Amino acid sequence: MSTTHTQAQGHAHEHHDDHGPAKGFKRWLTTTNHKDIGTMYLVFSLVMFLLGGAMALVIRAELFMPGMQLVDPGFFNTMTTVHALIMVFGAVMPATVGLANWMIPLQVGAPDMALPRMNNFSFWLLVAAFSLLILSLFMPGGGPAAGWTLYPPLVLQTGDALPLAIFAIHLAGASSIMGAINIIVTIMNMRAPGMTLLKMPLFVWTWLITAYLLIAVMPVFAGAVTMLLTDHFFGTTFFAAAGGGDPVLYQHIFWFFGHPEVYIMILPAFGIVSEIIPTFSRKPLFGYDAMVYATASIAFLSFIVWAHHMFTVGMPLAGQMFFMLSTMLIAVPTGVKVFNWTATMWRGSLTFEPPMLFALAFLFLFTIGGFSGLMMAIAPVDFQYHDTYFIVAHFHYVLVPGAVFAIMAGVYYWLPKWTGHMYDMKLANLHFWSSAIFVNVLFFPQHFLGLAGMPRRIPDYSTQFADWNMVSSIGAFGFGLSQLLFVYVIWKCARGGAKVSDEVWDGARVHGLEWTVPSPAPYHTFDEAPVVK
Amino acid sequence: MNMVKRAFAAGVAFAGGASPAMAAWSDVNLRVGVTELSREIYGLHMLILWICVAIAVAVFAVMIYSIATFRKSKGAVPANFDHNTKAEVIWTVIPVLILVGMAIPAARTLVKIDDMRGSELTIKVTGYQWKWQYEYVDHGVSFYSTLARTSDEARQVDSGVDPRSVENYLLEVDNPLVVPQGRKVRVLITANDVIHAWWVPDFGMKRDAIPGFINEMWFRADETGVFRGQCAELCGRDHGFMPIVVVVKPQDEYDAWLKEQQAARQAAATPAAQTAQASQQVDTVAALRVANAE
Numbered sequence: 001m002s003t004t005h006t007q008a009q010g011h012a013h014e015h016h017d018d019h020g021p022a023k024g025f026k027r028w029l030t031t032t033n034h035k036d037i038g039t040m041y042l043v044f045s046l047v048m049f050l051l052g053g054a055m056a057l058v059i060r061a062e063l064f065m066p067g068m069q070l071v072d073p074g075f076f077n078t079m080t081t082v083h084a085l086i087m088v089f090g091a092v093m094p095a096t097v098g099l100a101n102w103m104i105p106l107q108v109g110a111p112d113m114a115l116p117r118m119n120n121f122s123f124w125l126l127v128a129a130f131s132l133l134i135l136s137l138f139m140p141g142g143g144p145a146a147g148w149t150l151y152p153p154l155v156l157q158t159g160d161a162l163p164l165a166i167f168a169i170h171l172a173g174a175s176s177i178m179g180a181i182n183i184i185v186t187i188m189n190m191r192a193p194g195m196t197l198l199k200m201p202l203f204v205w206t207w208l209i210t211a212y213l214l215i216a217v218m219p220v221f222a223g224a225v226t227m228l229l230t231d232h233f234f235g236t237t238f239f240a241a242a243g244g245g246d247p248v249l250y251q252h253i254f255w256f257f258g259h260p261e262v263y264i265m266i267l268p269a270f271g272i273v274s275e276i277i278p279t280f281s282r283k284p285l286f287g288y289d290a291m292v293y294a295t296a297s298i299a300f301l302s303f304i305v306w307a308h309h310m311f312t313v314g315m316p317l318a319g320q321m322f323f324m325l326s327t328m329l330i331a332v333p334t335g336v337k338v339f340n341w342t343a344t345m346w347r348g349s350l351t352f353e354p355p356m357l358f359a360l361a362f363l364f365l366f367t368i369g370g371f372s373g374l375m376m377a378i379a380p381v382d383f384q385y386h387d388t389y390f391i392v393a394h395f396h397y398v399l400v401p402g403a404v405f406a407i408m409a410g411v412y413y414w415l416p417k418w419t420g421h422m423y424d425m426k427l428a429n430l431h432f433w434s435s436a437i438f439v440n441v442l443f444f445p446q447h448f449l450g451l452a453g454m455p456r457r458i459p460d461y462s463t464q465f466a467d468w469n470m471v472s473s474i475g476a477f478g479f480g481l482s483q484l485l486f487v488y489v490i491w492k493c494a495r496g497g498a499k500v501s502d503e504v505w506d507g508a509r510v511h512g513l514e515w516t517v518p519s520p521a522p523y524h525t526f527d528e529a530p531v532v533k
Numbered sequence: 534m535n536m537v538k539r540a541f542a543a544g545v546a547f548a549g550g551a552s553p554a555m556a557a558w559s560d561v562n563l564r565v566g567v568t569e570l571s572r573e574i575y576g577l578h579m580l581i582l583w584i585c586v587a588i589a590v591a592v593f594a595v596m597i598y599s600i601a602t603f604r605k606s607k608g609a610v611p612a613n614f615d616h617n618t619k620a621e622v623i624w625t626v627i628p629v630l631i632l633v634g635m636a637i638p639a640a641r642t643l644v645k646i647d648d649m650r651g652s653e654l655t656i657k658v659t660g661y662q663w664k665w666q667y668e669y670v671d672h673g674v675s676f677y678s679t680l681a682r683t684s685d686e687a688r689q690v691d692s693g694v695d696p697r698s699v700e701n702y703l704l705e706v707d708n709p710l711v712v713p714q715g716r717k718v719r720v721l722i723t724a725n726d727v728i729h730a731w732w733v734p735d736f737g738m739k740r741d742a743i744p745g746f747i748n749e750m751w752f753r754a755d756e757t758g759v760f761r762g763q764c765a766e767l768c769g770r771d772h773g774f775m776p777i778v779v780v781v782k783p784q785d786e787y788d789a790w791l792k793e794q795q796a797a798r799q800a801a802a803t804p805a806a807q808t809a810q811a812s813q814q815v816d817t818v819a820a821l822r823v824a825n826a827e
Contacts, residue, residue: 066697067687067692067694067695067696068689068690069691070690071690072770073773073774074770077767077769077772145769146767146769151767153728154728154767154768241743246745246746247728247743247746248746281611282605283613283615284615285615286616286617287615287616287617287621288616290616312730312741312765314740314749317643320643321640321643324639324643325636328632328635328636332625332628335624335628336621336624336625338592339621342596343617343620345600346612347603347609347612348599348612349603349604349605349611350600350603350605350609351604351605351606360600364596367589368589371585371589374585375582375585378581378639379639380642380643381581383574383646384563384574384737386739387730387766447561448562451561451562452561453734453762453763455732457767457772460703460773460774462701462702462703463696463697463702467560468560468561
């Protein structure tokens with residue numbers, strides 16, 4: 001895709017000198033600027049990533065040796081539950097929304113998001129949501145401890161934390177829906193002249209599809225947790241057999257949301273990687289159209305595979321067959337993506353700056369997560385894998401070296417554009433290598449633990465699982481400490497560093513409109529739309 | 534089917550090899566188990582694992598070759614192609630064929646797992662926070678099974694007991710389930726409070742225990758011995774502390790054990806207790822009728 005832009009930048013300063021950013025805290029509280037809001041989302045998600053990570057370290061510290069050394073089993077369950085809720089809804093999702101806020105207007109040549117005030121509101125709702133969730137930890141009866149899936153009847157045994165957690169989910173869901181609407185409207189209405197749908201950068205495409213997924217499934221999740229609320233407080237029995245309800249109904253509703261939710265986290269990651277690999281291969285993305293169609297197929301399939309999360313609930317044989325076969329099908333479009341990324345590198349001219357390193361680690365390690373996903377699609381074998389550490393290993397492979405590495409790749413890719421400075425390459429490389437090594441020390445042994453028979457979500461284990469748990473915990477602390485380096489690199493880059501050119505990366509200009517604006521990107525960009533050929 | 538047979542024959546041969554190697558292997562891989570289903574599941578697992586490994590080797594080799602060869606630092610000049618219809622069709626169609634090859638044996642096993650006909654013994658398993666109840670529905674025997682006291686003492690925070698000094702730490706119970714060797718046992722699974730899951734890895738299967746509903750599964754243990762498992766669905770604070778132990782005995786030893794249990798029960802039963810037990814049995818029979826009607 002080749003892009004050019006007109007004299008838009010020449011005019012930028014004439015229009016907006018009179019209202020730059022306000023000063024002090026008010027700037028951030030009342031801002032409607034997509035760049036400010038993008039920054040707030042990213043900083044918020046980084047804070048949540050560290051908090052959720054700290055909880056993961058509590059878990060791994062307790063599991064370092066057999067025997068209970070540090071925490072009560074009930075608190076252990078709270079940690080697994082809140083770690084997951086924070087990482088899914090507080091770290092990964094807001095990080096991709098932050099990247100969307102910053103980059104979608106820059107990539108489609110729009111001056112801002114289509115609905116800037118709603119944009120501000122959706123961010124601050126998220127802050128309210130997570131304040132509630134964190135407060136729920138201090139309620140009588142302890143924090144939520146039924147797992148992030150909140151299965152009844154167990155979740156109904158939660159103390160005063162239950163309504164707080166549910167309202168937190170409602171608010172986070174409302175925030176996500178607003179963000180999704182904003183992204184769809186921006187993409188549909190504010191593209192630069194000449195940018196047809198099939199000329200949009202892949203990151204914009206994957207986010208467009210993700211936004212539709214969000215609008216489709218967040219209300220379903222809100223409905224499910226609202227039914228939990230009424231079962232608990234208002235005497236309904238949606239999920240209680242004693243009143244004619246069914247606990248498994250909740251699982252169906254939850255996973256109808258939950259499976260698309262998985263793709264809500266990974267599709268933007270696919271988009272980021274599809275931006276980075278061509279840039280550092282100095283070659284156009286291989287099979288652009290196929291990438292778009294594969295993304296759409298994955299999104300479609302995500303709606304008809306949900307019950308593979310619940311093969312053991314006792315479904316009819318026909319149901320098990322259907323969900324097994326539909327799940328296996330996902331391997332086809334996902335395979336197309338992996339092959340296309342590989343073909344993009346083929347006969348390219350590769351360099352290995354930190355964004356590319358993270359994208360390559362994504363390519364290898366996400367693929368491993370994809371393979372274990374295919375294995376557990378096979379229903380009869382899943383009767384063994386289900387609810388063991390094999391599952392934990394699988395979804396951490398697709399989420400940590402998958403989604404999180406892609407987000408880090410995106411940050412390293414666009415950070416110079418945001419700040420106008422190049423970051424400390426040495427430290428960024430160090431961050432990459434320590435993360436990439438420790439993430440495998442952390443999660444690979446969990447495959448072994450699961451296959452050998454260790455159930456997930458247990459605070460203590462029988463002694464034959466001791467060795468690999470110790471290895472995994474060492475990896476966890478190594479990985480956790482490495483992320484402090486990430487924080488330092490970003491902080492240092494925000495404060496100063498070598499000035500970068502508009503293009504930042506060698507030859508990036510042909511890969512997207514964002515590389516045609518000055519670095520750092522001025523507060524207002526594309527006052528006049530660029531023309532895309 | 535042949536592929537599956539070969540895969541699990543290879544697997545069994547591997548597992549049956551030198552015993553030190555076997556110990557290491559069982560620390561990192563699925564167990565072969567002692568039932569027809571568990572062996573078939575193991576065969577499927579190994580088949581799919583090796584297919585994935587083969588694909589991974591091929592794909593990673595291309596990636597690594599690209600990374601090593603097409604480097605700017607080596608003076609690589611980028612090509613400018615951006616698609617190749619032939620290649621794209623090939624790498625869409627071949628995965629579909631591989632998936633079909635996996636799906637056929639998987640579907641066969643799934644049908645077999647679901648075939649509950651011809652069971653010779655029915656046991657009702659009920660999950661509680663945090664123990665199991667086993668009822669031999671046709672024989673009037675019923676008991677609870679909880680974590681062994683030695684493990685329970687050692688697992689308290691700062692108990693001062695080294696878990697390694699406790700035999701079968703967290704995998705020992707007071708009253709194990711006893712079943713006869715070589716008989717098809719139908720297990721009816723339910724729960725009394727929250728959802729649990731009954732899982733013995735050596736039998737290849739787990740099923741959720743759901744309050745208000747009865748699930749079923751079956752196994753036929755070919756070997757005698759003691760087999761251990763755990764609750765596999767988060768069920769609250771002590772989810773990690775409600776293990777499952779199944780003792781498989783030859784038919785005659787099992788019969789003797791059952792008789793002993795029945796005699797002990799009659800001796801211990803006061804008239805009041807008998808009434809309670811009888812009414813409980815009526816409940817079980819009613820529940821069974823519901824399950825069968827479904």
